[in-house]
Amino acid sequence: MLTTGxxxxxxxxxxxxxxxxxxxxxxxRRTAFSIWAMGLVYVAAIYLAYFLIGLGLMQxxxxxxxxxxxxxxxxxxxxxxxxxxxxxxxxxxxxxHLRIPTIAHGxxxxxxxxxxxxxxxxxxxxxxxxxxxxxxxIYVAIVGLLxxxxxxxxGAGYLGLYNLMFVAPLLLILAxxxxxxxxxxxxxxxxxxxxxxxxxxxLAMIGIGAVILIWFVCGAENGWKEAKESGPKGTKxxxxxxxxxxxxxxxxxxxxxxxxxxxxxxFQPATPLPQR
Numbered sequence: 001m002l003t004t005g006x007x008x009x010x011x012x013x014x015x016x017x018x019x020x021x022x023x024x025x026x027x028x029r030r031t032a033f034s035i036w037a038m039g040l041v042y043v044a045a046i047y048l049a050y051f052l053i054g055l056g057l058m059q060x061x062x063x064x065x066x067x068x069x070x071x072x073x074x075x076x077x078x079x080x081x082x083x084x085x086x087x088x089x090x091x092x093x094x095x096x097h098l099r100i101p102t103i104a105h106g107x108x109x110x111x112x113x114x115x116x117x118x119x120x121x122x123x124x125x126x127x128x129x130x131x132x133x134x135x136x137x138i139y140v141a142i143v144g145l146l147x148x149x150x151x152x153x154x155g156a157g158y159l160g161l162y163n164l165m166f167v168a169p170l171l172l173i174l175a176x177x178x179x180x181x182x183x184x185x186x187x188x189x190x191x192x193x194x195x196x197x198x199x200x201x202x203l204a205m206i207g208i209g210a211v212i213l214i215w216f217v218c219g220a221e222n223g224w225k226e227a228k229e230s231g232p233k234g235t236k237x238x239x240x241x242x243x244x245x246x247x248x249x250x251x252x253x254x255x256x257x258x259x260x261x262x263x264x265x266x267f268q269p270a271t272p273l274p275q276r
Contacts, residue, residue, distance in 0.1 A: 001142065001158060005165030007204050008138045012197055013100050013131040014046060018170055019187045021112045021123070022177050028115060032177065039174040041117050042124035047167045049128025053136075054143055054159040061147040071144030071212065077137035078209030085202025089195050098198075104130040138205060141212045 021042060025035045061070045084098055100108070104126065111123035132139070142162060146155035176182045 001162055002165045004138060004142065004208055005162040006168055007201070007208065008162075009166040009169045010197065010201050010204075011131055011134055011169075012194055012201075013098070013134040014127060014170060015173065017100070017105075017108060017112075017123075017127045017131075018042065018173060019183075020109065021120070022174075022183060023187060024113060025115060026183065030115065035177050036174065038115070038117060038120045039177065041120040042112075042127075043167050043170045043174065045121045045124025046128035046131070046170065047163050049125045050132070050139070050163045050166060051159060053129070053132060054139060054163065055156060057140060057143040058147050058152065058155055058159070061144055062152065068144070068148055071141050071148060074137055074139075074141030074144050075209045075213035078141055078205050078212070079137075081134075081137045082202045082205030082207075082209060085198045085205065087202075089199035089202065092195070098134045100127070100130045100134070138208060141209065145212065 018039070022035060022039060025038060030038075057070075064070070081098060084096055087094060088097055108123050108126050108130070111119045111126065143155075143159070146158055150158065173186060176186055
């Protein structure tokens with residue numbers, strides 16, 4: 001999960017906005033400490049936005065009760081978004097791109113140009129919300145798996161760790177802002193390797209989506225079906241539910257028959273019990 005969160009954080013959408021913000025702060029001659037502080041506020045706001053999105057998705061999944069269905073949908077969404085990234089490498093002129101909408105991009109930049117801590121928080125929060133379509137498929141699949149395999153509070157803890165790894169690439173970029181030349185070189189590398197980043201992240205998304213779909217979702221569903229359809233060794237399942245425990249079962253099944261399990265399923269012994 002931690003590796004998946006880091007790969008999900010290799011997001012050109014969030015990279016471009018952070019690099020723009022840092023370059024703008026250099027332009028208006030802010031100190032290195034001020035740039036670090038505002039950058040941390042910006043990254044923390046992205047973390048908060050993604051974490052709240054994850055909690056909302058988990059609440060929706062738990063309310064709907066279709067845990068594996070959400071993980072399956074998220075897996076296919078990851079694969080589709082990965083194919084879009086691969087398409088952007090080979091055929092960038094074709095429509096449909098994973099990027100922050102132009103209108104939202106302008107709004108975020110307007111907030112960041114104010115160069116205050118509250119503006120950095122608002123700009124980061126908006127960037128987190130608007131960057132979700134770029135790589136949200138992985139997040140949806142992870143939330144579906146957490147909802148199916150953990151309690152709510154355990155899932156919230158895992159989401160916190162996942163999102164910490166999600167913003168780790170941004171923190172690594174922020175660590176290099178003390179030197180203007182280093183920052184300028186990072187920005188040049190980001191611009192020149194943007195297509196390669198999309199190709200690598202696209203292939204990684206396809207691989208992650210396939211692993212989640214085949215290994216976790218389908219494997220868990222098959223195991224659940226087998227456990228539901230098979231009973232203890234040496235028994236076969238009798239269709240129906242127990243109307244009531246103890247005497248209710250004996251009244252319905254007879255004096256020498258079956259014993260109810262905790263979940264109410266009836267299992268008929270293969271060899272009849274001796275009559276007394």
